[in-house]
Amino acid sequence: MARTTPSRPADIVAVFPELAPLARQTVRLHPRSGMPTAYDSSVGGPLLWPADEPWPVCTEEHCSWVLPTSLGGVRRSRQLRAVAGRRPQQPGAGTLTPEERELLAAIEQTHEWTDEPNALLPVAQLYMRDVPGLRGPEGTDVLQVLWCPLDHTEHFMPKARLVWRSSQAVEVLLASPPEPVHVDHMGNYVPEPCALHPEVVTEYPAPYELDDELRERIWDWGSRVKAVAEPDHPYPDEHEAYYQYELSVAPGWKVGGWEPWSFSDPRRIPCRTCKVPMVPLLTIASGEWDAGNHSWIPVEDQVSLAEPHGKRPSNDPRVRIPRENMQIYICPVSFDHPHAENMQ
Template sequence: MTRTTLPRPVDIAAVFPELAPLARTTTRLHPRPGTPTPQESSVGGPLLWPIDDPWPFCEDPHLHVAPLTTLADVRLKRDTLTAAWKRPRHPGVNLLTPEEDAIIKRIQAGHSWTDEPIAMIPVAQLYARDIPDLHPPLGCDLLQVLWCPFDHPEEELPKAKLVWRSFSTATALLSNPPQPVAVQSGDYIPEPCVVHPEQVIEYPALSDLDEALREQIKAWQAREKTIADAGNFAYSFGLSVAPGWKVGGWTSFSFRDAEPAICPCGTQMQPLLRIDSTEWDGGSGSWIPIEDQALNRNPDLSYTPPWEPVMVTIGRAYTMQIYTCPASVDHPPVAWMQ
């Protein structure tokens, strides 16, 4: 199924022509639970990984949290709760059976800390043929993103690794990649999702505009919006930066001050991939794809709401933005919680 974003409620570049030259395209990934293969673009799916290519492990310091869990237990907990939510419920009857309750309590008890190297896990696999805003280096047509499923001291985020490759050179494939001996929590374990790429136009967040234009937009919002359509006329939520997982485009900041990401070489880095805790929220309803609007209005009673298909949570439902240096693919990426 495709995913289709409605045209913006207002052509903001017609209202403010100064925005027109600042327009950028971004590719919304629209990840939804499925069974992707290594030959497909995906979020949290299997990677097209050559058998002779060493699998990445993280040996960096991790923030100590307790208790730990395992990848298998995260999957088991989700499966158990998903099955429980699907059953008919009656007043006064527990959601979980005694057997299920014992499983959840065992998982919640967790595991003790480990200092072993942690095998990284797949986060995204993006083929250039599917993602128009993915601009791979010469000779490459596939981006693979992995991370260590633990917070790291620098940004209190998982440590990400980017791998660029040519899919035609991956012939003999690794079928059973290493699994981490432990993970911090289920927050950093993406559900396997197929993607439905869609290219849309974005404009800079208010924080990226010069002060004069920023104040003009704020004044226009105050004049135009009503209680009924406040979200549609809110530049930050309905007219500038799209929510959800996406490639390229503009970024937005929430709890941290807006600032450019600068590579140690002095070059301003560019947004590559945004990992979002939700596909939309109460303030960004105009971005809900046409195909998901009925489900959003009438979400079924399920363990996972439709706006959290990947089941990844960054901080307090923030985003993780990965930046790369346009000067060289060899310069390390930067990841910020925003």
């Protein structure tokens, strides 16, 4: 099923024409639980990987103060919680039985660090035919993103690897890719298999990308508009964030577009090779919506949310980034230059 982002609740360019030149197209990926194959675009699905090409591993230093767990342990834990969540619940009772809690504790305590290299885990596979505007090195038609599913000491987040390839050059698939020995303790970096429903939308810079004068005028306007629309809002100080949450940067997994600056001030990320400012390639998100940005919920999902027991797919991949989003940047000069990562 396609996903359709509703029209924005206000025409921000009509109010502030100076934003028009700053518009960017982004592709919201809308990952939803599915069974993608190696021949599909996906999040957390199998990769089109040649049988004769070595699978990448991580040998870098990991944050060691939190014990890891195993990939199998994360999967067993998720299955157990899913089964428990489908049972009728008694008022005041937890979803897990004492036996299930004991089993979960045992799963979490039976894994220890080893020194062997950690196989990378598939994060996303994007066929250019499915993602408007996505371009790679000449002769390639698919982007594959893998990462080591542990926090790394440099940036306290996973370490990603980008692979651009030609699907036509892959003759024999790798049947059983290696799996990581270690994943993060909570399984936050283990994406569940999801099909994608790409959609092109227009977005505008986050507030702190704007000059001070324009930003203040937008904040004042947002406060006035929301005060009229929501006079009984319990936190009226949040009204000035109207532009930030509802009219600027699209939430969720996406390709291209603007950066979702929030926890730190905007900054340009220079290419380590040529010093040219890098551009956003992929945003990996902890969810597609939250309490503050419901207007971005696709029309098709709003129908489900309105049902008493409807599916609530704001984070089907089950990925959780400590600061909500991880962005991967590439150099606009050369695909051979190393990519960069930033957490927001």
